[in-house]
Amino acid sequence: MAGRVIALDVGDVRIGVAVSDPTGTIAQPLEVYRRVGYGPDSKYVKALCDRYETDQVLLGLPLNMDGTLGGQAQKAQDFGRVLEERMGLTVFYQDERRTTVTAESVLISGNVRREDRKLYVDKLAAAVILEQWLATQSRQKEE
Numbered sequence: 001m002a003g004r005v006i007a008l009d010v011g012d013v014r015i016g017v018a019v020s021d022p023t024g025t026i027a028q029p030l031e032v033y034r035r036v037g038y039g040p041d042s043k044y045v046k047a048l049c050d051r052y053e054t055d056q057v058l059l060g061l062p063l064n065m066d067g068t069l070g071g072q073a074q075k076a077q078d079f080g081r082v083l084e085e086r087m088g089l090t091v092f093y094q095d096e097r098r099t100t101v102t103a104e105s106v107l108i109s110g111n112v113r114r115e116d117r118k119l120y121v122d123k124l125a126a127a128v129i130l131e132q133w134l135a136t137q138s139r140q141k142e143e
Contacts, residue, residue, distance in 0.1 A: 005019070007027065009126040031123055
């Protein structure tokens with residue numbers, strides 16, 4: 001699959017956002033959005049998709065460590081349904097277990113101060129989610 005993909009690390013308070021390049025191979029952290037509610041949040045995502053000329057959205061799916069769906073994963077899927085049904089977007093999901101830990105590690109190794117990390121961790125986690133998904137898509141093309 002070619003084209004841009006918008007990736008979201010959806011939390012209760014913030015949404016980390018990343019975007020792929022036009023060829024769908026490189027992930028770039030973009031921004032952090034403060035949540036308001038399903039209506040405004042879905043309009044924000046739709047506007048992002050319009051800006052980057054895509055209808056493809058990747059949501060991080062926060063599975064439990066045993067791989068089962070928990071409350072947060074259900075919230076992500078509920079938001080995904082809103083994006084599909086109300087905004088007409090195509091939604092994909094990627095297991096996001098440990099992506100925030102990975103993002104935190106990157107920020108720590110980059111000597112980002114503790115107070116500043118929360119400004120970056122969500123969008124960096126979204127980029128990690130997107131990188132993992134893009135790598136999976138690339139491997140599937142090769143098979």
